[in-house]
Amino acid sequence: MIFIENENNTNPRLNLALEEYALRNFSAEHDYLLFYINEPSIIIGRNQNTLEEINHEYVDKNKIHVVRRISGGGAVYHDYGNLNFSFITNHDIKSLNNFKKFTAPVIKVLKSLGLDAELKGRNDIQVEEKKISGTAQFSTGKRMVSHGTLLLDTNLGEVVNALNVKMSKIESKGHKSVRSRVANISEYLKTPLKIEAFRQLLLEGLYEESEPFESYHLSAEEWQAVHKLKEEKYDTWDWNYGRSPKFNIQRSKRFPIGEIDLRIFVEKGYIKDFKIFGDFFGKEPTENLEALLIGNRYEKEGILEVLKDVDVKEYFGDIGKAEFIELVYGGS
Template sequence: MIFIENEGQTNPKLNLALEEYILRNFSADNDYLLFYINEPSIIIGRNQNTLEEINQNYVEEKKIHIVRRVSGGGAVYHDFGNLNFSFITDHDGKSLNNFKKFTAPVIKVLNNLGLNAELKGRNDIQVDDKKISGTAQFSTGKRMVSHGTLLLDTDLGEVVNALNVKMSKIQSKGHKSVRSRVANISEFLKEPLKIEEFRQLVLEGLYEESEPFETYHLSDAEWQGVHQLKTEKYENWDWNYGRSPKFNIQRSKRFPVGEIDLRIFVEKGYIKDFKIFGDFFGKEPVERIEQLLTDERYERTTVSEVLKNVELSDYFGEISEEDFIDLIYGDDE
């Protein structure tokens, strides 16, 4: 394992570009660990409709960064009280959606700090039923990134102010608000810790889990590549916002794999635009399904025929073809 030093960068667009650059360009002979702390920002899941996840007026007023990440899952709020960790490793065909494997060493570090931390639900680390970390994954095929947040001393009020949380998500989990589910790690510590101290303790704890880490500093040429990716992708409006479609049919449902939200524009009986949003995790980009269904007839038999050879679990996790087609044609609720 090689620890990548991000040189104290706090711009979320740059840190996400750094993470992806490592994933796509660094040697597959090694595994990598990256830590970063972001300025106030909302990090949008790959498959989400940005404008429906955020309080646009509030984030503009507060100058909160809005950035889409490459992994699935839901929108999260970052600030200087939040430590982000990222493991970049080989994808062996079994590791994707295996959150237990990658959270286990982090949980052990938290337990050593006196927290009763454990993995619960799909991808959350909790202490006494309070979420203190969320994780997500993304795969390029041969390599993958498993990353997550550690809420040390985040301004939890801003989570509510900056994010528009869908009622279906709140009701499905039986909670009245996001604030009731989320807690800071600092609430469970006997002694307060600054974020830099916490970062060092987590790093030292992870050292104990493996052979001694090498610390790597990017070259000037590598940083140039990171900045280029930041400019071309993570500062691009189309990447961060541009998936908001024209639609006249909306179908959404929460499955065990997460919420799937369909926006379909039908004209003269044909699907002219088909967009898929949600906080699910999958290893393949849903744009492929969107393209398959575009310009096809909006009828069950046609859609079933188009999808019959598609392995939907690659895109959403474990969901049946029947359930997905039922969602496309389900009754409005």
């Protein structure tokens, strides 16, 4: 495994651009590990409606970055007390959505620090029923990234201040507040630990899980390409905010795989626009599924016909086609 040096950059747009550039361009003959720490920011899941996930007034006033990532899942808050890790490997269908495989070496390091850490739910690392890490994945079909957060000493009050967390998510977890569900790793450490020291301990612990690491510093040309990706994608309003549609029908439901929230614009009986939001994890981009439905009549028979050869699990994970069609149109 090769460790990618991010040269201590803390701009979330640059770090996400670096991650995607490495995923799409670095040699498939090697696995890669990337660590990064971001300035205060909200990182939005690929399929989420940004405008409904953030507290706009608070975000603007406090100059918090808002950036969409390429993987699914929910919105998360980053700051200087949060360490992000990213494994970049070849695509393997058995590894996709297998969060246990990629979190196991991280959990081992946490246990060595005295934390009774374990993977729970879909994709959370928890200690004493409190979340200290969330993870997500994205696959190009050839390569995949499995990345996550580690809350060492983040400002948890900002999680509540900066994010608008939907009641359906809170209720589904049986808790009254976001703050009650998350904790910092520092709360469980006997000796205080700076983020830099924590980063080094984690890196050394991961070394033990693999062949000796080698570090890689990007060339000037590679950094130029990363900055270009940042400017053309991660700096743009269209990428970070631009999926918010005009709609006259909203249908949403929380499944075991996450929430699916549909915004449908129907005019004279035809689907003029169709947008899918949510915190689910899927392999295929939902834009492809949306495109299939646009232009068709908003009727069950027509929807069934359009989707007859579509495997919806590719877009959402383990959900049946009948369940999705019922969400789109209703009825049994």
